[in-house]
Amino acid sequence: MSDTIPAAPAINPPPRRRPSPARWWKLGLAMVLVFAFAVSWFAIDSARPVAAPSQVRSRRGRVAQLPPPRQARPAPSPARSRRAERIRTRSS
Amino acid sequence: MSAFRAMGTDVRVVTPGLGPTREAAVTRRVAAVFDESERRFSRFLPESELARLNRATGPTPVSAPMLAALDRARAYVDLTRGLFDPTIGSSLDAAGYDRSFAPGALDRPTRPPPGAPAGFDQVVVDAAAGTVSRPPGVRLDLGGFIKGHTADRAARLLPEVAAVDAGGDAVLRGAGPDGDGWLVDVEDPADAARVVLTLRVRDAAVATSAPNRRRWLVAGAEQHHLIDPRTGLAGASDLAQVTVIARTAELADVLAKTAFFLGATAGRRFLERLPAVAGVLVRHAGSVEVVGDVDVVDE
Numbered sequence: 295m296s297d298t299i300p301a302a303p304a305i306n307p308p309p310r311r312r313p314s315p316a317r318w319w320k321l322g323l324a325m326v327l328v329f330a331f332a333v334s335w336f337a338i339d340s341a342r343p344v345a346a347p348s349q350v351r352s353r354r355g356r357v358a359q360l361p362p363p364r365q366a367r368p369a370p371s372p373a374r375s376r377r378a379e380r381i382r383t384r385s386s
Numbered sequence: 387m388s389a390f391r392a393m394g395t396d397v398r399v400v401t402p403g404l405g406p407t408r409e410a411a412v413t414r415r416v417a418a419v420f421d422e423s424e425r426r427f428s429r430f431l432p433e434s435e436l437a438r439l440n441r442a443t444g445p446t447p448v449s450a451p452m453l454a455a456l457d458r459a460r461a462y463v464d465l466t467r468g469l470f471d472p473t474i475g476s477s478l479d480a481a482g483y484d485r486s487f488a489p490g491a492l493d494r495p496t497r498p499p500p501g502a503p504a505g506f507d508q509v510v511v512d513a514a515a516g517t518v519s520r521p522p523g524v525r526l527d528l529g530g531f532i533k534g535h536t537a538d539r540a541a542r543l544l545p546e547v548a549a550v551d552a553g554g555d556a557v558l559r560g561a562g563p564d565g566d567g568w569l570v571d572v573e574d575p576a577d578a579a580r581v582v583l584t585l586r587v588r589d590a591a592v593a594t595s596a597p598n599r600r601r602w603l604v605a606g607a608e609q610h611h612l613i614d615p616r617t618g619l620a621g622a623s624d625l626a627q628v629t630v631i632a633r634t635a636e637l638a639d640v641l642a643k644t645a646f647f648l649g650a651t652a653g654r655r656f657l658e659r660l661p662a663v664a665g666v667l668v669r670h671a672g673s674v675e676v677v678g679d680v681d682v683v684d685e
Contacts, residue, residue: 381569382554383571385597
C-alpha cells in the first residue's frame with residue numbers, strides 16, 4: 295500500500311457566462327431611471343414653501359394669524375365623554 | 387339634558403342627578419320662565435310689555451318686573467359708564483335689526499332711517515307711580531341683559547347640581563357632574579367647530595359677546611348686533627370675542643359687552659377691577675388672554 299493520498303480529481307468550473315450587450319443596456323437604463331426619479335423628487339420637495347405653524351399665506355399674499363394650536367386631547371375619561379353635560383359658551 | 391327654543395336661541399337644561407322624567411318636569415318649569423320673560427320683554431312681539439312701552443307716549447304704567455329690570459339696568463349703565471345702555475333700541479332698528487334674527491332674514495337693499503340719539507338719562511322711571519317716560523323715538527332694548535336675567539331666575543328652579551344654558555349664556559349650579567366643576571368650552575369666534583380653551587367653573591355664570599354670529603347685510607354692508615351706545619353704530623373692537631364669568635348671567639352679559647367695546651387693554655383693566663369676575667379675551671389675531679381667577683383646564 296502506498297501512503298500517498300491520491301490527488302482529488304480536478305473539477306472543471308463551469309464556464310462563466312458573460313452578460314450579453316443587451317443585458318448591459320437594460321441594467322444601465324434602469325439605474326439611470328432610478329437616479330432621475332430620486333433627483334426630481336428631492337427637487338420638488340425642496341421647492342415646497344414651509345409656513346410657520348401659526349401662519350398661513352393666503353392666495354393674495356397676506357399672512358393670516360391663526361389661533362394658537364391646541365394640544366391634542368387625551369382619550370376622554372368616562373366622565374368627560376358625557377359631552378351633553380359640557381357647556382359651550384359663544385355669542386348668541 | 388333637555389332643550390327647548392326661546393328668545394331666538396336654544397336653551398338647554400342639564401340635571402346630572404335626575405332621571406329623564408324629573409328632568410323633563412324641571413325643564414317645563416324653566417321653559418315657562420323663559421316664555422313669560424319673552425312675552426314681557428321682547429322687542430319683536432307686538433303685544434309684549436316692552437313693545438307697548440316703546441310705542442307709548444308720556445308716563446306709561448309698567449309692571450313690577452319691568453320697573454325692577456329698568457332699575458337694575460340703570461345700575462349697570464352707571465357701572466359701565468354708559469357702555470351698556472338699553473336705549474340702543476332705535477339704533478338697532480336703524481341697523482336693520484327690527485325683527486327676530488335668522489340667517490338672511492334681516493338682509494335688505496336699502497338702509498333704514500337713522501335712529502334718534504339716545505341715552506338712558508332720558509328715560510324717567512317713577513317707581514312710586516309705577517310709570518316710565520321716554521322721549522318719542524327713544525326705544526328700549528333689553529336683549530341679552532334679560533336673557534341672562536331669565537337664566538338666573540330659571541336656575542333657582544334647578545337642583546343643587548344643574549345648569550341652564552341659553553345659547554352660551556349659562557348659569558352653572560354646584561360643582562358639576564363629576565364634582566370638579568362644570569367644563570365650559572369657549573368657542574373660537576373664527577371657527578365655530580373649534581374651542582379656544584376650556585374652563586372649569588362652579589357656582590357661577592358665563593356669558594359671551596362677539597359679533598360673529600348675528601350678522602346681516604344692509605345696502606351691501608355687513609352689520610352686527612353689538613351696538614356701541616357711544617356712536618349708535620355697530621361697535622368696532624380689537625377683540626373678536628369676550629367671555630365673562632361672574633355671579634350672575636345678567637352681570638356676565640353686561641360685562642362681556644362692555645369689555646368688547648373697551649377693547650383688549652381697557653377691557654382687561656375694567657374686568658380686573660371688579661370683584662369675583664374673570665374673563666377670556668380673544669383678539670382678532672387669534673391670541674387668547676385669561677383675566678382674573680379662573681381654572682383653565684389643561685387638555
